Amino acid sequence: MASLDSALIAIERACGSGSVIRDPSLLEGYAQDESETEPCMPEAVVRATSTADVSAVMKAAYEYEVPVTPRGGGTGRVGGAVPVPGGIVLAFEKMNAIQGIDKQELTTRVQPGVILGELKRVTEEEQLFYPPDPNSLDSCAIGGNLATNAGGPRAFKYGVTREYAMGMDVVLADGTILKLGRETKKGVTGYDLTALMVGSEGTLGIVTEATLRLIPKPESTVTAMACFSSLDEVAPVVSALLAQGELPACIELLDEEAIRIVRPEAGLTIPNETKAMLLIELDGEEARLETELERTGNILFDLDALEVLVAQHSGERERLWASRRELSHSLKRQAKNKLAEDVVVPRTKMADLLRYCAELSERHELVIPTYGHAGDGNLHVNFLWDDPDQKARVDEAIESLFRRVIDLRHWSIESAVSSAGTISGADCATGKDQGRLRSEAHPEPG
Numbered sequence: 001m002a003s004l005d006s007a008l009i010a011i012e013r014a015c016g017s018g019s020v021i022r023d024p025s026l027l028e029g030y031a032q033d034e035s036e037t038e039p040c041m042p043e044a045v046v047r048a049t050s051t052a053d054v055s056a057v058m059k060a061a062y063e064y065e066v067p068v069t070p071r072g073g074g075t076g077r078v079g080g081a082v083p084v085p086g087g088i089v090l091a092f093e094k095m096n097a098i099q100g101i102d103k104q105e106l107t108t109r110v111q112p113g114v115i116l117g118e119l120k121r122v123t124e125e126e127q128l129f130y131p132p133d134p135n136s137l138d139s140c141a142i143g144g145n146l147a148t149n150a151g152g153p154r155a156f157k158y159g160v161t162r163e164y165a166m167g168m169d170v171v172l173a174d175g176t177i178l179k180l181g182r183e184t185k186k187g188v189t190g191y192d193l194t195a196l197m198v199g200s201e202g203t204l205g206i207v208t209e210a211t212l213r214l215i216p217k218p219e220s221t222v223t224a225m226a227c228f229s230s231l232d233e234v235a236p237v238v239s240a241l242l243a244q245g246e247l248p249a250c251i252e253l254l255d256e257e258a259i260r261i262v263r264p265e266a267g268l269t270i271p272n273e274t275k276a277m278l279l280i281e282l283d284g285e286e287a288r289l290e291t292e293l294e295r296t297g298n299i300l301f302d303l304d305a306l307e308v309l310v311a312q313h314s315g316e317r318e319r320l321w322a323s324r325r326e327l328s329h330s331l332k333r334q335a336k337n338k339l340a341e342d343v344v345v346p347r348t349k350m351a352d353l354l355r356y357c358a359e360l361s362e363r364h365e366l367v368i369p370t371y372g373h374a375g376d377g378n379l380h381v382n383f384l385w386d387d388p389d390q391k392a393r394v395d396e397a398i399e400s401l402f403r404r405v406i407d408l409r410h411w412s413i414e415s416a417v418s419s420a421g422t423i424s425g426a427d428c429a430t431g432k433d434q435g436r437l438r439s440e441a442h443p444e445p446g
């Protein structure tokens, strides 16, 4: 405790009076994140205002051996922002400036506390686009995104945060300040320390500024919802689209249980017999989108889609996405307990994984809603239960899930070729069902 007090005195001296928060009612808000990790109250929170502040905090913490947990929006799903007992939280809500957007170089310079949704809005006003889009975008911060290498639905086409991080200022555990990376488009020599830092979850250093790559904003976007009567029908869709040269911005999958939850909120009428659903977004040049949508629709119908519904305006699109973004929280309300696992398999193995989740649900008599980024083979497998006696079965099912995921990840040329071959180009390119896309003619809300 004496070292903690000494560290906090040194920090307040360096960062200014009021920079250290010790009021328990305020500390409570920093005790947990969006994971199921047990909350832990920090001893103090420091709201940094500059790289120099962060350096001073780390120097003092290093000297007095006090653990520090950096925190962005606190939306992490693995407990990374939950403080270490006896430690302090370094919070970035005051370091939230978008310091500039360079329209010539297609870059932006930001502080770590910038909320991702805000950066998206501001860059889009300049007709530019920052693609990483975790579904927490209105509450997560850039520092947290860099630390977790955040992905999101559009990672399928545009990649994850690492692909947009060009350079950054970081503070090491002893307070040393480093400038990493580049400001220029090309920068090929030397170790890529920026890439190393991205995804390191605050264990290697603390990001205090970053230069991010932007791309031109896609001219237009269209969102469609494809409904299927079984999960098995959904599995080959991604390979089929890619085989036909289609690259949607995202392909999100929802199983029957997840559909039941989004159904009242989705805005579009989902047919009753739907057991699996894909949310597909295409973006690009307006003139080409209609043809792409038609081709995509044909592929989906050739794979036995019951219905392909197209959102007619931004309000309808936003409503669909809002129901998808809210899904994780909505699931939490379905049972007393929820454990969400986040697993990835080669996308050609998605069918096996989906089948296995259904098998686990039956074998362990558990509700296991599953949804995720089908384009990346990334599924969120959720275990819901009310009765504490069910927990042992949940643990057993989770262990089996991980074992199966590891098995499915073993690379096998033979299985990759045969899975990709399940849909032949000829099967999908018939175009015989042109005009089968259905749009619900809801008027644009006022």
Ligand SMILES: Cc1cc2nc3c(=O)[nH]c(=O)nc-3n(C[C@H](O)[C@H](O)[C@H](O)COP(=O)(O)OP(=O)(O)OC[C@H]3O[C@@H](n4cnc5c(N)ncnc54)[C@H](O)[C@@H]3O)c2cc1C
Pocket (backbone or CB within 6 Å): 033, 034, 069, 070, 071, 072, 073, 074, 075, 076, 077, 079, 080, 081, 092, 112, 133, 134, 135, 136, 139, 140, 141, 142, 143, 144, 145, 146, 147, 148, 149, 150, 151, 152, 153, 201, 202, 203, 205, 206, 207, 208, 325, 328, 329
């Ligand atoms: C509804 C919902 C949907 C989500 N969807 C997705 C998704 O689609 N894809 C995805 O990838 N994630 C998703 N997430 C998880 C989460 O939003 C992301 O991991 C996000 O990047 C975390 O950002 P944050 O600012 O909230 O970080 P926090 O939770 O505050 O912190 C995360 C980690 O980063 C560290 N950290 C924070 N700031 C810094 C910094 N400046 N320097 C160094 N380390 C730092 C923390 O110590 C911690 O280890 C979702 C979460 C929710 C609640």
